[in-house]
Amino acid sequence: MGRQLNVLLIEDNLIEIMKMKRTLSLLELKHTINVANNGEEALEVLEDKSKFPDLILLDLNMPKVSGIEFLTILKNNDAIKHIPTVILTTSDNQKDLEECYRIGVSGYILKPLKYDDYVKKIESVMSYWSINELKKY
Template sequence: MTEPKNMAELKRILLVEDSKKDVELTLNALEEHHLANEVVVVRDGAEALDFLHRRGKYEGRPDELPAVVLLDLKLPKVDGLEVLRELKADDRLKILPVVMLTSSREEQDLVRSYQLGVSAYVVKPVDFDQFARTVKELGLFWAVINEPPPGCGAKAHPFV
């Protein structure tokens, strides 16, 4: 695969995760697969909404959507289901692919996520190697293979 002509062509991945350990594991897994996209990390649901709505400290950021949102279900301030509900109710944000990346195996969480319009629901494996493989495959699919909807920008490109 060839390098993109312009690093600005690479779309961001938004990771919404409050666990420092899971953030580190996710970033390491994406880096191991040479995914060149910027990963923006926010630690709670309120910050995720501020980022996507360009509010507060994110007010001046460019008006572009990430390629995908990797969203934890159990978050402080505003939980993942409420973030998802708000995104899918917003005309500008509802096209955004959202992957619920969570430790919850509860059927009600799974069903509710799909009712609210989640693109995929992935349970975080407990095993480190399985977790790394899962995140790597998620990053590849959503940021490289998947054709994003209009408004979510160019496809991502890994460097190999």
């Protein structure tokens, strides 16, 4: 398998956070998950260059700073725009999808209703990014 990842999960829903942690445990993946409950918290986390994540998993529908607003800020900041960011959302809105790719998202994953399908998607995402060559700053 690939290397351990330091993942920043930007998610405001406690149930979704617990589901992600449960899934990684079920899959016996040893990735580190740090949680920011909204885009503002995530930007604070990203101020510490020594703790840059290898991957950001970003929900779109959040208070304060939406996922698209956060993505725009991220991709306009030379110090952090290199961090791969995958949208993990329930929004199948075509405009959201197109806007995220226009801004520079690395992937767009729809959260499935069935837990088994969710596990398969998370396993695929983590597997890919753990073997992908990531630039270190």
